[in-house]
Amino acid sequence: MTELSFLAVHAHPDDESITMGGTLARYAQEGIRTTLVTATRGEVGEILDKDLDPQEAAPRLASIREGELRAACAILGVHELVFLGYEDSGMMGEARNSVPGTFWQADQAEAVARLIAIIRRVRPQVVATYNEIGGYGHPDHINAHRVAVMAFYHADDIKLFPGGEPHRPSKLYYSAFPKSQVRAISQAMKRAGMEDRFARDDGEAPFAVDDDRVTAQVDVSDQLQRKLDAMLAHRTQIPPDSWFMKLREVLGERAWSRESYERVRSRVEAPTPEDDLFAGLR
Numbered sequence: 203m204t205e206l207s208f209l210a211v212h213a214h215p216d217d218e219s220i221t222m223g224g225t226l227a228r229y230a231q232e233g234i235r236t237t238l239v240t241a242t243r244g245e246v247g248e249i250l251d252k253d254l255d256p257q258e259a260a261p262r263l264a265s266i267r268e269g270e271l272r273a274a275c276a277i278l279g280v281h282e283l284v285f286l287g288y289e290d291s292g293m294m295g296e297a298r299n300s301v302p303g304t305f306w307q308a309d310q311a312e313a314v315a316r317l318i319a320i321i322r323r324v325r326p327q328v329v330a331t332y333n334e335i336g337g338y339g340h341p342d343h344i345n346a347h348r349v350a351v352m353a354f355y356h357a358d359d360i361k362l363f364p365g366g367e368p369h370r371p372s373k374l375y376y377s378a379f380p381k382s383q384v385r386a387i388s389q390a391m392k393r394a395g396m397e398d399r400f401a402r403d404d405g406e407a408p409f410a411v412d413d414d415r416v417t418a419q420v421d422v423s424d425q426l427q428r429k430l431d432a433m434l435a436h437r438t439q440i441p442p443d444s445w446f447m448k449l450r451e452v453l454g455e456r457a458w459s460r461e462s463y464e465r466v467r468s469r470v471e472a473p474t475p476e477d478d479l480f481a482g483l484r
């Protein structure tokens with residue numbers, strides 16, 4: 203039987219744990235080969251670790267965050283971490299976006315070729331990344347989406363992308379935060395007197411998607427502690443007193459016990475809705 207293989211494509215260290223840490227932990231635990239591709243080392247991110255002096259730590263943030271990501275991967279049981287080798291672009295509109303070497307400035311075909319080389323080697327049936335707005339509009343997330351989608355469709359195209367054994371992944375997913383879930387979290391935060399991190403003028407969080415786009419929900423309640431521990435391994439990004447962690451106090455296990463996805467493409471018969479991204483493949 204063919205080895206089952208799961209590939210997650212992300213922009214920065216910490217995105218994997220927040221959006222699909224439970225899914226990675228669950229599939230690793232089930233013996234599925236799990237590979238995480240991270241485009242950048244997040245070198246222009248925040249430094250919220252109280253044990254670090256931000257000025258001193260800033261120049262070495264890339265290596266600090268690489269270490270944090272390796273620790274998170276060990277917690278989640280991720281089999282292999284691969285960096286795509288670009289630099290963090292910073293938020294949309296920042297001057298940083300035009301710096302050569304940043305992911306936003308990357309040559310698209312070259313970035314796709316790098317990811318295709320990984321796909322041909324680890325041969326995933328399932329590929330998961332962000333949706334077309336990159337989850338919340340960060341340039342690196344949008345680019346991770348574009349590169350992952352292109353690589354999904356062209357990994358078997360040996361003429362356009364020569365080298366290696368062509369491979370055709372079966373299913374493509376976008377990670378998703380359904381509006382109903384985001385609203386429930388928002389209301390619970392308000393009731394608890396917490397800052398509503400999702401608030402926007404029209405009341406909708408920018409990253410929330412319509413519920414009817416959500417086709418798969420993976421139960422990660424058994425992996426919840428590992429997901430949270432992996433999030434906390436990103437010490438510069440998610441301190442123990444962070445909003446993310448308070449959410450669990452307010453909402454309990456419910457806050458993080460399911461991870462949602464939108465199935466964008468399937469080359470195998472699979473039910474809708476699904477509770478397993480490998481439905482139809484085993």
Ligand SMILES: [Zn+2]
Nearest residue numbers: 213214217340
């Ligand atoms: Zn990110």
